[in-house]
Amino acid sequence: MxxxxxxxxxxxxxxxxxxxxxxxxxxxxxxxxxxxxxxxxxxxxxxxxxxxxxxxxxxxxxxxxxxQFVMPGIHDAHMHVLYSGLALTSDTNIGFDSTSDNIAQKIKEGSCACHYTHAYEDWILANMFNNEGFPDMVADRKYLDDMFPDTPVVVRGGAGHSLLLNTEALKRAGYDVANEPDIQASRFVRRQDGSLTGELSETAMNKAMLAFPDPPLAHVKRALKHAIRIAHQVGVTSCQEASANSLMLHALRELDYEEDLKIDFCTHIMYAPEYPVGEKQDSLIKLLDKATEFKSRHVDTRFVKIILDGIPLPPLFTHCGLDGHGKPDQTKVVVEGVADAIAKYDQRGMTVKIHCAGQGSTRMALDAIESVRKQNPNGPRHEIAHNSGVHDDEYPRYKPLNVTAEMSPAMFFTHPVTASSGGLMDWNFTKMLDAGAHLTIGSDWGAAPDPSLFGALAGIVETVGGGSKDKGAEILCRMLTINGAEAVGKDKEVGSIEVGKKANFIVVDRNLSKGEFGGAGVVRTYFEGELVWERGVESGQLLKNL
The missing domain is CATH 2.30.40.10 (Urease, subunit C, domain 1)
Structure with a gap:
């Protein structure tokens, strides 16, 4: 034999x-x-x-x-992988320099990176408009209607927190163009007669994104694979998907079953609001109820997402601040009853990631988690996403409440917009670290051109290290790896190069342990011992298992 x-x-x-x-x-x-x-x-x-x-x-x-320098694969704590994948495969690309004079023409001539132009039936989705290109920073549907009188057009803006719709899109989505009522935490921009300009922010976008057609599942898988390859290019081997919905989980389950998923996903299933994922809340709650059905080898579904407020970017300013009495501005609270929602999923052992961009929302989230901790002291570690607006009183609360401070979007850590925000955008790593908080870092990919983190970290490495580049590098490298693994309960499996752990590692063209983040690039990325990306080599030409 x-x-x-x-x-x-x-x-x-x-x-x-x-x-x-x-x-x-x-x-x-x-x-x-x-x-x-x-x-x-x-x-x-x-x-x-x-x-x-x-x-x-x-x-x-x-x-x-x-x-060459080798380190564990990067854990990106905040990504919108499907959003980014679709934007790069089937959305219309108009750049960031569109104006009232050229936006319609740019949409008409816009390109899709992979030319899948019929993914959304007859709707057009474009990325993205900038209010600075419009008179008085006010976008209006009139700039789209002449060229697109019968085709519904939706243009993203405001880092994903606003939309510009033409008249046809408003009508198909069910808006009363002449007299649409305000709802909680909505921002409807109106003409002098009270009718809609077509620019919508926060909960005002719910109808639009619910009406927008879903792409076919096969295309969702295609978009995810494209986005994952880009993630590999910047060394990401595990991530927290910050806006998962039913369509995405079905696609991930099929990809993993087909052994074609080369990244670890922790999927934060959206609880509310509806606009980030285009799915009704009752459907999302049912999805959360059966989340374990979608768990697979590389997909962990024990995670929830709640968006509590908007963003501190002009002209929106939809973040939830504090009033003169230290109370959160309730008019900017996107999801009401957040404490009850956290308590519900805390009892199930699910980690809740709460989007907070203002001092008021951050205080609300910490208060809610504190209330939950009194009832369930040994519950799961929860997260506050962004942390760009944190009052000095809140920093000491993170550690005793076992809350991860997920710092994102990385591109704004040091940025002209941040510097000119008047203190509204402040990612204070020093105060977080001094308070002993558990920190992770996220690209918030979807709001950034690509998910690379190295350039952003170059601007904060010495600040994080208290003036020492070497110390700052050590702290940041831990945030990128083991801290992320700890945040999602995977530190026994990944996050460091140790015997018994998954062989997720990257080769980098310079020594990041010395703080050499500026200009750094990934040479090769390995996932579970398999070479999944190599600089200058097409995916079909990779030598597997090297």
Whole structure:
């Protein structure tokens, strides 16, 4: 009888040598070589001599890392992967410089990165308008109607917190163009006669996004795969999807079943509001009730998302601030009854991520979590997303309440818009760290051109390190890796290069442990031991398992 041949035996492992391996393991922070098993696990970590000895004894394939910097794969704590994937495959690209004079023409001539122009039936979705390109910063449907009298057109703006609709889109979505009533936390921009200009923000967008057609599931899968490849280019091997809905979870389940999902997802299923995901709240609540049905090898569905307020960007200013008595501005609260919602999912062991952009919303979220903690002291770790508006009184509350401060969007940490915000946008890493808060970092991809984090971190590395670039680099590298794994309860599986953990790692073209984030780029990305991206190589040409 012929001997059994298998690709899963130890002699099918791969040895990696000659690396500057920054493990993020405090007990063994640096190594030079490691071995990855056929099923994508780190089995041995050590010196070149140790690993070469094992490799030769087992006749292993050997990969020379050529003295390059290696670290664990990045955990992006806040991404909109489907949103970004669709924007790059089937939305119309008009850039950020559209004006009242050219927006319609740019939409007509706009390009889709992958030319899937019929993903939304006869609707057009464009990205994205900038109010500065319009008189008095007021966009109006009249700039779209002449060229698109019968085709519904929707243009995103305000980092995803506003829309501009032409008249046809308003009518199809069911708006009373002449006399649409305000609702809680809505922003309807109106003409002098009270009719809608077509610019909508926050809950005013609910009708529009519910009316907007869903793309076919096959295209959703296509868009996700495209977005995941871009995530691999910047070293992301795990992420928290911040706006999951039914369509996305069905697509992820199929991709994982087909063994075509090369990233770990923690899917924050939207509880409310409806506009970020275009799905009715009763459907979203049912989805949360059966979330475990969508759990798979690379998809963890124990996560919830609630958007509590808007954003502190002009001309919106829809964030929830504090009044003169230190009370949150209730007119800007997007989701009411947030404490009850957190309590409900806390009892189920689900982590709730709460979007907070103002001092009022942050206080509300912490108050709600504090109330829940009194009832269930050992409940799951919850998160506040963004943390761009935090009152000095709140920083000391994060650690005792076991709340993760998820800092995003990274692109705004140091940015002209941030500097000119009059203090409304303040990601104060120093105060968070001094208070002992658990910090993670997110790109908020969807609001940024791409999910790369290195450029943003270059601007804060010395601040985070209290003037020390090396210390700041160490802290930031932990935020990108093990802190993210801890936030989602995966630190026993990923987040550092240690024996028994998944072989998710990246090769970078400079030493990030020295704070060299500026201009840094990923050379290769590995997921569970598989090479999923290499600079300058098309995906179909990758040498698998190297």
């Amino acid at each position: 012929a001997p059994t041949v298998s690709s899963k035996t130890p002699n099918n492992s791969i040895a990696y040598i000659n690396g500057q391996i920054y493990t993020i393991n405090p007990y063994n922070p640096w190594a030079y070589a490691f071995i990855v098993s056929p099923d994508g696990i780190f089995t041995t970590i050590g010196t070149n001599k140790e690993i070469l000895s094992i490799a030769k004894s087992l006749s292993l394939i050997i990969v020379d890392l050529k003295n």
